Amino acid sequence: MVGFDLAWVLSGLLLIPYLLWGFYLLRERLVHRVELDRAVETFTVTALFFFFIFEFTLLKKWLGHNHLKLVFSVLGLTVSAAALYGPLLVSFISHFIVDLIMPTRRYGVSVPQYGTAEACELRGDFEGAAREFVAVSRMFPKETKAAIRAADNYMKVDRPADAVPWFELALKSSASPEETLSIANRLHDIYLRRLDNRDAARKALETYLARFPDSEFAGSVSQRLARLDTGSTPVPRNPFGENHT
Structure with missing residues (x-):
């Protein structure tokens, strides 16, 4: 049984901005058709990376003895991330690939790439x-x-x-x-x-x-x-x- 320690409380509190920010971004993209700024995409992906490292570490610590619960918990987080942040992740990866193929800003090229x-x-x-x-x-x-x-x-x-x-x-x-x-x-x-x-x-x-x-x-x-x-x-x-x- 998981005790009410600081890590448990922090894990629950982090879920609040995770869900609220995900719903907000999803609404902006799908309802209002807003294209997110690259800085917002980068910040969100970075925050998600550290959030999942933290959550997975705690889940493994708490549920490591029960592999079935651990698998379902990880699966639940993964599904929620795909539902809330899937469009953003696809956009971020697409921009990243385009930057690799046509690194306009990285090498100071001043000509737009169409x-x-x-x-x-x-x-x-x-x-x-x-x-x-x-x-x-x-x-x-x-x-x-x-x-x-x-x-x-x-x-x-x-x-x-x-x-x-x-x-x-x-x-x-x-x-x-x-x-x-x-x-x-x-x-x-x-x-x-x-x-x-x-x-x-x-x-x-x-x-x-x-x-x-x-x-x-x-x-x-x-x-x-x-x-x-x-x-x-x-x-x-x-x-x-x-x-x-």
Whole structure:
């Protein structure tokens, strides 16, 4: 019988953050479709490593004489880890393998690597492609192409709410008035027709005008803002489409 010693109490207390953090990460990834930061993934995997070493050591000490209970206890912890942290572990391992194959940051390479993302696109895995383009965009936040293609792939799997943050990033990083107008048009259309957010649709056009007030397109954008305020919102003449690359 296990006594109420400090190790037993600590083991029980550690299960609380283990379960709560696991449920939180699972909800963020599966419900809110949030891509976790690499630092969060690394911290979580490291914490899990030490947590399991501690728990397995105690289980072996307490239940070493009863092999059946030990096996079922270890199996229970393993199953719970797979259920709560499985998606995170898969993502972490995938990023680790990609870093081994294309060690961009390790050797100071300043060119974004799109091979993995484009391979996902070719086999029709648009959700996987979106994740890979997001990873590239986080490594190179000024790389407009990565943000646009991440957003495009999210739109292909009908996830406009996940697409708009990357269109927003591209809207702020693009240096071309023509490209920025296309992004602003796309954001305006998604916010207005897919997300029912008129204020955000207006903000997309206002952002374009703030960045390029002297552009040859500024007049037409101002007219569209006026129509938006009056409730008349025709489809943009040249919005960039779902397959824009």
